[in-house]
Amino acid sequence: MASLDSQMKIVHGEAGYVLEDVPHFADYIPSLPTYPNPLRSNPAYSVVKQYFVDEDDTVPQKVVVHKSSPRGVHFRRAGPRQKVYFKSDDVHACIVTCGGLCPGLNTVIREIVCGLSYMYGVNKILGIDGGYRGFYSKNTITLTPKVVNDIHKRGGTILGTSRGGHDTNKIVDSIQDRGINQVYIIGGDGTQRGASVIYEEVRRRGLKVVIAGIPKTIDNDIPVIDKSFGFDTAVEEAQRAINAAHVEAESVENGIGVVKLMGRYSGFIAMYATLASRDVDCCLIPESPFYLEGKGGLFDFIEKRLKESGHMVIVIAEGAGQDLLTESMQATNQKDASGNKLLQDVGLWISQRIKDHFARQNKMAINLKYIDPTYMIRAIPSNASDNVYCTLLAQSAVHGAMAGYTGFTVGLVNGRHTYIPFNRITEKQNKVVITDRMWARLLSSTNQPSFLNPKQVNEAKKEKKPPTQLLDGGNSKDEQSENHVDNNIKK
Ligand SMILES: Nc1ncnc2c1ncn2[C@@H]1O[C@H](COP(=O)(O)OP(=O)(O)OP(=O)(O)O)[C@@H](O)[C@H]1O
Ligand SMILES: O=P(O)(O)OC[C@H]1O[C@](O)(CO)[C@@H](O)[C@@H]1O
Numbered sequence: 106m107a108s109l110d111s112q113m114k115i116v117h118g119e120a121g122y123v124l125e126d127v128p129h130f131a132d133y134i135p136s137l138p139t140y141p142n143p144l145r146s147n148p149a150y151s152v153v154k155q156y157f158v159d160e161d162d163t164v165p166q167k168v169v170v171h172k173s174s175p176r177g178v179h180f181r182r183a184g185p186r187q188k189v190y191f192k193s194d195d196v197h198a199c200i201v202t203c204g205g206l207c208p209g210l211n212t213v214i215r216e217i218v219c220g221l222s223y224m225y226g227v228n229k230i231l232g233i234d235g236g237y238r239g240f241y242s243k244n245t246i247t248l249t250p251k252v253v254n255d256i257h258k259r260g261g262t263i264l265g266t267s268r269g270g271h272d273t274n275k276i277v278d279s280i281q282d283r284g285i286n287q288v289y290i291i292g293g294d295g296t297q298r299g300a301s302v303i304y305e306e307v308r309r310r311g312l313k314v315v316i317a318g319i320p321k322t323i324d325n326d327i328p329v330i331d332k333s334f335g336f337d338t339a340v341e342e343a344q345r346a347i348n349a350a351h352v353e354a355e356s357v358e359n360g361i362g363v364v365k366l367m368g369r370y371s372g373f374i375a376m377y378a379t380l381a382s383r384d385v386d387c388c389l390i391p392e393s394p395f396y397l398e399g400k401g402g403l404f405d406f407i408e409k410r411l412k413e414s415g416h417m418v419i420v421i422a423e424g425a426g427q428d429l430l431t432e433s434m435q436a437t438n439q440k441d442a443s444g445n446k447l448l449q450d451v452g453l454w455i456s457q458r459i460k461d462h463f464a465r466q467n468k469m470a471i472n473l474k475y476i477d478p479t480y481m482i483r484a485i486p487s488n489a490s491d492n493v494y495c496t497l498l499a500q501s502a503v504h505g506a507m508a509g510y511t512g513f514t515v516g517l518v519n520g521r522h523t524y525i526p527f528n529r530i531t532e533k534q535n536k537v538v539i540t541d542r543m544w545a546r547l548l549s550s551t552n553q554p555s556f557l558n559p560k561q562v563n564e565a566k567k568e569k570k571p572p573t574q575l576l577d578g579g580n581s582k583d584e585q586s587e588n589h590v591d592n593n594i595k596k
């Protein structure tokens with residue numbers, strides 16, 4: 106039984122099986138011709154047994170279930186199909202990158218170009234210069250395997266990026282005018298929202314144009330997927346800053362190293378960098394409120410730790426403590442061109458507050474060094490594991506587009522590549538759940554205070570959905586985080 110709501114194709118099966126499917130050309134363009142997949146005659150793939158994905162293959166969102174659990178939500182498995190909806194010569198693809206930088210952008214661009222070219226014999230591929238606005242206000246860049254050959258070794262995006270400037274009609278007019286029929290859109294939550302409205306407009310005009318998203322965010326805050334590309338690289342690079350902070354701090358009496366890491370609303374980079382490093386004494390993230398003064402506060406903890414060890418390292422995510430900042434400074438309410446709230450520099454602020462506190466108290470002379478490596482981390486090329494991950498994401502997008510799927514984003518779910526409807530990854534943000542085991546692991550490794558009183562702990566626990574929710578195919582942040590934890594343990 107298939108039922109279509111306005112947002113998604115939802116297919117119900119037996120024993121509580123639900124497929125949250127992605128759109129396909131066949132949903133709105135009747136009788137399109139299909140062609141055998143050219144991979145059949147590709148010598149590199151000819152030896153692979155069962156190279157093509159079965160039409161019915163789907164991937165469960167949840168892998169931890171009880172024997173009486175409904176089978177729950179599934180996503181369509183990514184990969185090459187027997188039939189394709191484009192002749193190679195007819196494909197005219199374009200690639201655009203939007204939002205902030207992230208390690209791996211160039212690898213994704215490279216692998217879309219090489220995937221289209223080497224696997225499907227496509228040779229008309231354009232790069233859109235400078236994000237969404239580039240569709241109508243800038244020149245395009247011709248992309249060939251030769252042009253992109255070594256771009257994965259560079260940070261940033263060879264196409265340029267921007268915030269703001271999304272004019273749906275102008276973008277779709279430009280797609281139509283240029284005769285583009287496959288659009289690959291690499292970017293974060295805002296970008297994927299933009300991709301979703303482009304898809305809606307393309308469908309309204311009845312165009313045979315694929316809109317495929319590749320999710321990007323260094324903050325790792327996209328829900329449903331196991332993790333976003335560039336995240337591992339960012340965590341690894343953050344170690345260098347933490348290490349420097351530790352070396353500085355332990356070399357002087359009462360040394361304090363403060364490191365700010367990215368994470369507007371989610372503290373994943375700070376949490377994983379802390380867990381990986383073992384040199385961090387206190388990790389502060391947006392999801393876990395903290396306070397400075399009084400018993401059990403941050404100043405109290407710093408004093409205690411300095412007395413014990415003579416030095417300490419604090420890692421703070423950029424979105425942490427913003428409520429405290431607005432209390433003590435004038436709220437600016439400034440936004441960037443995409444409408445994202447501009448944050449005040451919590452690293453500078455907290456460093457100054459710590460210095461002021463110890464100067465005022467006159468108890469202990471401290472020596473604080475503040476390191477802000479945020480843009481240095483974001484601008485590096487992706488590491489080896491992210492490079493492989495980016496390659497698979499890019500190839501999944503290409504296979505999906507050639508097979509006539511559209512209005513989808515690619516994503517790794519429980520270690521399998523899938524096609525996910527846009528709204529599932531834009532409807533909420535993935536956040537660290539401070540009542541989950543991973544945050545407890547962090548607290549036990551740093552031995553920092555949780556900054557919660559028993560009443561708050563109880564309230565935080567109550568906010569977590571009861572266990573039955575975990576099994577019903579829903580997608581609460583809590584479950585996502587559980588998945589996240591489990592997946593990361595496996596890796
Ligand atoms: N709701 C929306 N509808 C259409 N376009 C949008 C929407 N939200 C954002 N965009 C466009 O998407 C692009 C990128 O958005 P944004 O600057 O928020 O970055 P992002 O993709 O969320 O990446 P990140 O936050 O990880 O840097 C911008 O060009 C912006 O205009
Ligand atoms: O490039 P900008 O506009 O300074 O953006 C910085 C923001 O982008 C992000 O890196 C997400 O892409 C956030 O972590 C950070 O707050």
Ligand SMILES: [Mg+2]
Pocket residue numbers: 204293294295
């Ligand atoms: Mg965003």
